[in-house]
Amino acid sequence: MATYGLQVNGQNVSVTIDDADTPLLYVLEQNFHINGARFGCGLGQCGACTVLLDGRPIRSCITPVSEAEGHSVTSLEGLRAHDKLPDPSDLHPIQEAFAKLQALQCGYCVAGPIMQGYAFVRDNANPTRAEIEQALKGVMCRCCAHTRMIDAIQTYAQEKTR
Amino acid sequence: MKPKNPLKLDGAQPLSEKALEALNHLDPSRRDFLKTAGIMMIGIGVGAATAGTAEAQSPLNPSGNIDNTQLDSWVAIGADESITVFAGKCELGTGMKTMQIQIAAEELSVPVERITMVLCRTGVTPNQGLTVGSLSAPTQFGNNGLRVAVDTARDALYQLASLWLGVSVDQLVLNDGVFSASGDPAATVSYGELVQGRRFNLPVNRSAVPNNPSTWKVLGKSVPRVDVPPKVKGTYQYVQKVRVPGMLYGKVVRPPGLGAKVQSIDKGVVNGLPGNPQVVQVNDFVGVVADTEWHAMKAAAALVNGITWSSGDTFPNQADLYTFMQQQPSRNALSVNTGDVDQVMATAAKVMTAQYRYPYQMHGSLAASAAVVDVRGATGDKATVKAWSCTQGVYNMRTTLANLLRIPAANIEVVFVEGSGCYGHNGGDPVTQDAALLSQAVGKPVRVLYSRADEMIAGEHYGLPMVCNEKVGLDASGTIIAWDYENIEAQRGGGAVGTPGNNIPGYLAGFPTTQIVPSATPPNNPTNFNNGNNTVPPYVSGSVNGVSFYTGTIASHRVLNRVVAGPLWTAWLRSPSRLQNTFAHEGIMDEIAASLNADPVEYRLRYLSDPRLINVVKAVAQKANWETRPSPKRASPFSRSGTGRGFSCYLHQTNNGYCAMAAEVLVDESTGEITVTKVITAIDAGPVISPDGLNNQVEGQVIQGISRTLYEEVLFDRASSRITTKDWRSYVTLQFGGVIPEIVSILVDSRNAPVAGSGEITITLVPSAIGNAIYDATGVRMRQVPFTPEAFLAAKKEQKG
Numbered sequence: 020m021a022t023y024g025l026q027v028n029g030q031n032v033s034v035t036i037d038d039a040d041t042p043l044l045y046v047l048e049q050n051f052h053i054n055g056a057r058f059g060c061g062l063g064q065c066g067a068c069t070v071l072l073d074g075r076p077i078r079s080c081i082t083p084v085s086e087a088e089g090h091s092v093t094s095l096e097g098l099r100a101h102d103k104l105p106d107p108s109d110l111h112p113i114q115e116a117f118a119k120l121q122a123l124q125c126g127y128c129v130a131g132p133i134m135q136g137y138a139f140v141r142d143n144a145n146p147t148r149a150e151i152e153q154a155l156k157g158v159m160c161r162c163c164a165h166t167r168m169i170d171a172i173q174t175y176a177q178e179k180t181r
Numbered sequence: 182m183k184p185k186n187p188l189k190l191d192g193a194q195p196l197s198e199k200a201l202e203a204l205n206h207l208d209p210s211r212r213d214f215l216k217t218a219g220i221m222m223i224g225i226g227v228g229a230a231t232a233g234t235a236e237a238q239s240p241l242n243p244s245g246n247i248d249n250t251q252l253d254s255w256v257a258i259g260a261d262e263s264i265t266v267f268a269g270k271c272e273l274g275t276g277m278k279t280m281q282i283q284i285a286a287e288e289l290s291v292p293v294e295r296i297t298m299v300l301c302r303t304g305v306t307p308n309q310g311l312t313v314g315s316l317s318a319p320t321q322f323g324n325n326g327l328r329v330a331v332d333t334a335r336d337a338l339y340q341l342a343s344l345w346l347g348v349s350v351d352q353l354v355l356n357d358g359v360f361s362a363s364g365d366p367a368a369t370v371s372y373g374e375l376v377q378g379r380r381f382n383l384p385v386n387r388s389a390v391p392n393n394p395s396t397w398k399v400l401g402k403s404v405p406r407v408d409v410p411p412k413v414k415g416t417y418q419y420v421q422k423v424r425v426p427g428m429l430y431g432k433v434v435r436p437p438g439l440g441a442k443v444q445s446i447d448k449g450v451v452n453g454l455p456g457n458p459q460v461v462q463v464n465d466f467v468g469v470v471a472d473t474e475w476h477a478m479k480a481a482a483a484l485v486n487g488i489t490w491s492s493g494d495t496f497p498n499q500a501d502l503y504t505f506m507q508q509q510p511s512r513n514a515l516s517v518n519t520g521d522v523d524q525v526m527a528t529a530a531k532v533m534t535a536q537y538r539y540p541y542q543m544h545g546s547l548a549a550s551a552a553v554v555d556v557r558g559a560t561g562d563k564a565t566v567k568a569w570s571c572t573q574g575v576y577n578m579r580t581t582l583a584n585l586l587r588i589p590a591a592n593i594e595v596v597f598v599e600g601s602g603c604y605g606h607n608g609g610d611p612v613t614q615d616a617a618l619l620s621q622a623v624g625k626p627v628r629v630l631y632s633r634a635d636e637m638i639a640g641e642h643y644g645l646p647m648v649c650n651e652k653v654g655l656d657a658s659g660t661i662i663a664w665d666y667e668n669i670e671a672q673r674g675g676g677a678v679g680t681p682g683n684n685i686p687g688y689l690a691g692f693p694t695t696q697i698v699p700s701a702t703p704p705n706n707p708t709n710f711n712n713g714n715n716t717v718p719p720y721v722s723g724s725v726n727g728v729s730f731y732t733g734t735i736a737s738h739r740v741l742n743r744v745v746a747g748p749l750w751t752a753w754l755r756s757p758s759r760l761q762n763t764f765a766h767e768g769i770m771d772e773i774a775a776s777l778n779a780d781p782v783e784y785r786l787r788y789l790s791d792p793r794l795i796n797v798v799k800a801v802a803q804k805a806n807w808e809t810r811p812s813p814k815r816a817s818p819f820s821r822s823g824t825g826r827g828f829s830c831y832l833h834q835t836n837n838g839y840c841a842m843a844a845e846v847l848v849d850e851s852t853g854e855i856t857v858t859k860v861i862t863a864i865d866a867g868p869v870i871s872p873d874g875l876n877n878q879v880e881g882q883v884i885q886g887i888s889r890t891l892y893e894e895v896l897f898d899r900a901s902s903r904i905t906t907k908d909w910r911s912y913v914t915l916q917f918g919g920v921i922p923e924i925v926s927i928l929v930d931s932r933n934a935p936v937a938g939s940g941e942i943t944i945t946l947v948p949s950a951i952g953n954a955i956y957d958a959t960g961v962r963m964r965q966v967p968f969t970p971e972a973f974l975a976a977k978k979e980q981k982g
Contacts, residue, residue: 037455038455038475038479041473041475042475045473045474045475048422048474049473049474052424053415054415054416054417054418054419054422055414055415055416056415057419057421057422057548058421058548058549058551058630059547059548059549059601059633060549060633060908060909061549061632061633062633062908062909064633064908064909064910065547065909067547067548094415095413095414095415096414096415096416098415108414110410110413110414114410114413114414117409117413118405118409118410118413121405121406121409121873121874121877123274123409123412123413124274124275124276124602124877124878124881125273125274125547125599125600125601125602126274126408126409126412126413126417127274127419127547127548127600127601127602128547128601129412129413130415132917133413152917152918152921153918155917155918156916156917156918157917158917159547159909159914159916159917160547160917161545161546161547161601161602161604161885161914162274162547162602162881162885163880163881163882163883163884163885163888163915164877164880164881165884165917165921166880166884166921166924167877167880169921
């Protein structure tokens with residue numbers, strides 16, 4: 020048994036677990052009832068489980084919980100608080116852009132495009148559509164809302180620089 | 182002032198605890214309302230309401246059914262002005278919940294925020310069958326659906342208000358659920374005051390007249406979907422996130438080869454592993470349950486080494502699949518047969534034949550499927566079940582579980598909880614059976630979440646493969662005089678019809694699978710016209726007993742459907758059979774036009790008789806700046822080499838929406854790489870319910886259709902009886918970073934036509950539009966999906982040397 024301390028959506032928490040290899044996703048899901056990181060493939064191929072680890076998007080389904088020790092983990096629920104915006108239960112501006120453009124169908128995948136898009140826009144001001152499309156490589160959407168997702172990320176990027 | 186109630190509004194009746202629990206997702210005010218108002222939706226209440234009917238007295242299922250003929254089964258109005266609507270078409274990610282809210286809000290003249298929509302729970306919502314087949318919108322707008330129920334409530338409210346305010350119905354003004362008398366705006370009465378939380382106690386009036394579409398304020402508008410904000414916020418609870426107190430985590434261990442049987446099992450291999458793993462075996466169904474997801478995964482991995490399996494089923498070689506299908510005995514049915522096809526074909530100056538082939542494909546849902554099932558009391562009359570499932574049919578699933586677990590259906594409650602987009606019968610139903618078997622064995626609630634390989638190899642049922650044999654006769658002038666079509670589709674098992682053995686887990690547990698019985702005698706001629714699978718091409722008249730039912734003019738036609746037993750498990754996948762048949766019909770039509778040096782659009786229009794189909798064809802041609810000329814395109818210094826455009830059109834099913842499409846492609850003839858650059862498409866599915874929602878459907882279907890056309894195919898290995906496409910690397914799909922085409926969608930808003938479906942109509946045309954565009958660009962005809970670079974190069978070599 021080992022105890023790991025981490026920050027989940029701004030809260031300091033600890034988890035005691037018998038296997039350091041346990042993927043972070045299962046700890047988030049079972050111990051902290053996080054709904055925003057979702058199991059899609061368990062192989063790091065689809066992006067549905069994406070969370071931010073110290074602000075960097077990672078695949079929580081293939082990241083051992085031990086690697087999160089001492090780090091901050093942000094899921095979709097905590098994105099607004101991560102940017103220290105007021106009213107943390109409201110939507111983050113990138114989530115607002117997705118909602119405004121109805122940039123999803125079933126929505127199961129959106130942690131991938133939102134988290135990946137968020138980090139990309141943070142690090143790259145005024146991205147082109149083609150750049151956004153490339154940045155989303157490695158995340159999947161099987162309802163195929165690709166066009167709207169790219170539009171939503173671009174809308175967010177434009178509003179951010181305004 | 183209030184007159185005697187003319188509508189038999191009944192007094193309150195408390196809800197059962199079970200009913201309250203079933204409604205536990207509602208916010209507290211709604212819950213309290215339902216508790217105090219005593220809406221009788223549930224169980225015993227309904228039993229009382231329908232006492233005397235055969236169903237209510239059936240020993241098999243004395244309760245747990247909802248009487249669809251009663252208004253109170255659909256609409257409840259609380260004294261607090263709340264409006265709760267119960268309906269039976271589930272949210273699969275297409276916006277169906279919001280559409281149903283729009284119907285209720287429109288017909289009751291209230292804002293959408295006033296409606297609480299409860300969907301798909303046995304014993305709570307009306308049994309509206311499955312949410313499939315582009316039938317949800319037509320159903321809810323039809324005379325057995327939600328709209329007539331809401332209109333019945335509206336009419337009753339008008340009558341009550343008329344009596345309350347002492348003016349005639351036509352003197353009433355209705356605004357946001359409040360009536361006033363015209364000329365006396367101070368005299369008002371609200372829905373809540375009129376009903377006072379009681380029951381309507383009225384039958385649904387199937388002939389209730391809907392609000393005139395020309396007055397629509399909510400329908401016809403791009404109402405933002407109610408499920409989107411919690412989905413992007415991350416708080417939305419998909420079925421993969423359902424948590425029940427005391428819940429354990431289950432994993433399945435499937436046979437390595439399809440059809441392999443357990444020869445021996447050493448359950449002890451999990452001993453000593455963490456999480457108190459318990460092995461469950463029911464014949465060839467094997468699974469393990471533990472205290473966490475990770476422990477269950479570890480135990481399942483260990484258990485794999487503790488089982489000896491027999492060898493599996495005998496597969497054909499992948500390359501021989503289509504030959505294999507044609508060699509199997511078939512169950513035959515005729516869709517149309519004018520009786521003169523052989524005779525007319527014999528007079529043809531030219532006969533065009535072609536075979537089109539379509540592979541097994543996956544639903545490939547983004548989520549691995551999951552379900553939570555809580556079986557208490559093992560089995561028999563005393564046992565109870567609660568299941569949280571993303572099934573497309575909660576009542577069908579209840580029947581399936583009753584048979585699987587040998588527990589009366591009345592003791593089983595199935596609650597729909599959304600999974601990821603399913604596009605048909607993915608792993609959602611099978612995993613519900615898995616969770617049920619495991620929970621029954623361990624006596625605790627169990628969540629089963631498939632691994633990616635579980636989902637892809639032995640969870641989901643694939644879309645069916647098809648061999649399509651086209652034979653079309655032309656006279657000397659190039660006019661089609663006879664159309665003869667035969668398709669062969671391979672099936673195994675099927676969708677949710679209450680038969681456990683038709684799904685993989687029930688089959689493994691020992692339940693029989695419905696067999697395909699080959700026809701012993703020639704099929705009878707059809708007595709009515711049904712084109713539910715689009716076996717009948719759009720260019721024939723669709724004649725039954727001399728009456729034409731379809732969209733074309735070709736008089737002589739025969740369509741034979743042959744179903745054979747196939748090696749892999751199948752069920753419906755978005756536009757089942759319709760997409761495959763249309764790929765063939767629209768391909769051969771293009772081949773015929775090309776053989777005559779005719780423009781593909783002009784040539785199609787020669788045979789079309791339905792003005793709405795003609796309208797979408799012309800709309801797309803115009804929007805696409807369609808250049809009138811034959812295919813393939815001649816080399817020209819003014820156009821980019823390797824570019825081409827293809828056309829496709831049809832009426833979905835017998836009468837469920839019109840669609841036309843032009844696709845533009847870029848083909849690299851040296852590598853075989855195909856890029857779809859632009860798609861222009863028009864849809865006429867009756868009135869547009871939500872323009873943005875419909876556009877979202879169109880866009881998603883275009884891109885998903887491109888993925889299925891260019892990349893997707895289930896692969897299998899004969900030697901090991903194994904499926905080899907088991908993750909997103911081996912099962913190739915369209916990815917971000919590839920080229921997303923420009924999509925131009927034309928929405929024809931036929932306000933006065935019946936509402937048609939739109940969940941499958943667009944994707945159906947994608948393979949043929951792309952195939953025809955490839956031909957236009959290169960002169961190479963693609964007759965087998967997927968159009969991979971290797972497939973293109975092989976076809977090019979075969980056709981052009």
